[in-house]
Amino acid sequence: MxxxxxxxxxxxxxxxxxxxxxxxxxxxxxxxxxxxxxxxxxxxxxxxxxxxxxxxxxxxxxxxxxxxxxxxxxxxxxxxxxxxxxxxxxxxxxxxxxxxxxxxxxxxxxxxxxxxxxxxxxxxxxxxxxxxxxxxxxxxxxxxxxxxxxxxxxxxxxxxxxxxxxxxxxxxxxxxxxxxxxxxxxxxxxxxxxxxxxxxxxxxxxxxxxxxxxxPKDIADDFNDALLEVKGENLYKLMLEIRKMRTVKSCYSFGDSLHVTFSETPDTEGFKKELSELGQGGLTITPIEAGIEDSYMKLADE
Amino acid sequence: MILKYLLEKEFKQFRRNPIFPRLMVAFPILIIFVFPWVTTFEVQNIKVTVVDDDNSTLSHRLTHEIENSRYFNLVGAEPSYQLGLADVEKGTADVVLDIPRDFEKNMIRRSGSNIQISANAVNGIKGNIGSSYLNAIVAQFATKIASEHGLKVQPAVNVITQNRFNEYLDYKKFMIPALITMVLILLCGFFPTLNIVSEKEIGTIEQINVTPVGKASFIIAKLIPYWAMGLIVFTVCFFLAWLTYGFAPQGNVLLIYLDAVLFIMFMSGFGLVVSNNSATMQQAMFVMFFCIMVFILMSGLFTPIHSMPQWAQDIAFFNPPRYYIEIMRSVFLKGSNFMENWFSYMMLAIFDLLINFWAILSYRKQS
Known part of the structure; x- marks a missing residue:
């Protein structure tokens, strides 16, 4: 071509x-x-x-x-x-x-x-x-x-x-x-x-x-970390708490949710429990496929 | 022919501008019918307060004489000089005329007396001219009284002034060419500059720059409409001046147009230099305004260059509008020919070349 x-x-x-x-x-x-x-x-x-x-x-x-x-x-x-x-x-x-x-x-x-x-x-x-x-x-x-x-x-x-x-x-x-x-x-x-x-x-x-x-597909696919989408009542406080956690690699705000990656394979239940103990309410945590924006954030970070 | 489309676009935009077409009509009207009456150097309606300490026939006659003059308005009489000055402070009077006690007696018996004139010189021209007009009236009056009483009048040199080329010192003859200059500066200097900078500011120039339109065509298409309008307004103004005041150029009309064209070329070239170096309308506006103040005040438009200090005359040597105005006045009022003004024409032509060369150098489509 x-x-x-x-x-x-x-x-x-x-x-x-x-x-x-x-x-x-x-x-x-x-x-x-x-x-x-x-x-x-x-x-x-x-x-x-x-x-x-x-x-x-x-x-x-x-x-x-x-x-x-x-x-x-x-x-x-x-x-x-x-x-x-x-x-x-x-x-x-x-x-x-x-x-x-x-x-x-x-x-x-x-x-x-x-x-x-x-x-x-x-x-x-x-x-x-x-x-x-x-x-x-x-x-x-x-x-x-x-x-x-x-x-x-x-x-x-x-x-x-x-x-x-x-x-x-x-x-x-x-x-x-x-x-x-x-x-x-x-x-x-x-x-x-x-x-x-x-x-x-x-x-x-x-x-x-x-x-x-x-x-676009390859860029999204290249994102090989496990990704969790986290929603909660107070997103900003939630983000600050998550970023403090030792196992967390990155945490970015995506509109009404947070996208979180980990340095080791995450234990979704344990993660949720940990956050509830810190006083965060209304939590929903779901594993998701990475999009281009996730790749972008990751690449921009490196 | 791309230039044709560019010109078409410029004229369309000009017509649709909410202000410019109206200004084109307003300019000639203001310049011919309004400004000549307001930019007068003739001082009239000087307000006089008389302090008459003598209160005699003669002092009454003098007061009457002043009252009859077309330059003065007798606004009042005060019993004392202090009260007269108070009127000046209040602004109700411009000049106080103090006629001393025994004015009549001294005039007739000793053929001499003193009169005091105090003028408010806050407005320098008015104060100065007002008191000299009053002086002249008093002097005339004194001569008249002396001859009435058969007294010997001291022989004096009788000066007869003849004002060549503007016999009656009609300031309109002097002002109209100057005012037309201001319009040329505005139309051919300001307008194209602001027009180009506004294309920069709005961003349209970026769209034009990526087309095959050459920079020369783009700029010429900006200038031609204003050159044309400048010359039209110029012609209309002179025509109206001839109709209304009967002013006709004494010299060759073509020489006047040559002068105008050279000047227009300078102003638009200058405007281009400013627009090339400004990013916003505001910048361009202030730079133009600043330069035009210098151009006008140092051009001899309102005050003669020869009465400026030497250093200012040296600066004025490099002021192009000065040559334009010199030619305009000498051809319009005196009827001079080309050879008598060759130096001014040459200077204008040199400035044209320099400024337009600079304009081309400073215009870049790329960076």
């Missing part, structure tokens, strides 16, 4: 922060690739390097076989970029924005209508509305349409689902899967671990370094 993106030992300083430290990865053509990491991990810097907006301090980046420093002009007509922040013209209407971005790429809406049809059809009823007056989900669809209107071979989406409701997020990922069928390479970043499993492959990134690259 041909390589669409190749990032080779890239480092980049942003002010006093080393945003990226010796990053290596490559994306295959037609792949849906996820960059997963928390805020400040270096995801946006990576996108700005891929879109030729930044020049790497060290290493090389190629997109579609073109070097981002030497052949940046060739890259600019081949990539579609959707920045993390909504950055279309708020005082132009939906249709005008789309027309404008089509014309700066020397094309027309009609020419590539097939590609954007499914997405654009959803916002077409509002095509005379100013972009600034759209809801979050519609803005995101418009931005995606604008990024696709020139039929790019590589689509770069920086946190496209941040600030979008769960239904729209789900729809958005469905759209990405459809685009994948058109053989468009897609790189998407997200801070949401639950979205990671929608990708073909993911790179876990933290503090400017890649922790692991694999398929």
């Amino acid at each position: 041909a390589t669409a993106i190749n990032v080779n030992n890239v480092s980049k300083r942003q002010g006093n922060v080393e945003a990226l430290k010796g990053v290596n990865f490559s994306v295959n053509r037609g792949e849906l690739y996820g960059l997963i990491g928390p805020d400040g991990a270096g995801k946006t810097t990576m996108f700005r390097l891929l879109t030729t907006l930044l020049v790497p301090d060290e290493g090389t980046v190629t997109v579609d076989g073109f070097d981002t420093v030497k052949d940046y002009e060739a890259i600019r007509s081949r990539v579609g970029y959707m920045p993390g922040r909504f950055s279309l013209y708020q005082d132009l209407t939906v249709e005008e924005n789309l027309k404008f971005f089509a014309s700066v790429f020397s094309t027309t809406i009609e020419e590539n209508y097939d590609l954007i049809k499914d997405i654009y059809a959803q916002i077409e009823p509002f095509k005379h509305r100013r972009a600034g007056k759209l809801s979050g989900g519609m803005k995101q669809k418009l931005a995606l349409s604008c990024a696709l209107v020139h039929k790019p071979s590589v689509l770069l989406l920086d946190e496209p689902t941040t600030g979008v409701d769960p239904v729209s997020r789900y729809e958005f990922w469905q759209m990405l899967h459809k685009l994948k069928e058109e053989n468009i390479t897609i790189v998407v970043s997200t801070p949401y671990m639950d979205e990671a499993k929608m990708c073909d492959r993911i790179a876990l990134i933290n503090h400017g370094q890649i922790l692991k690259i694999s398929t």
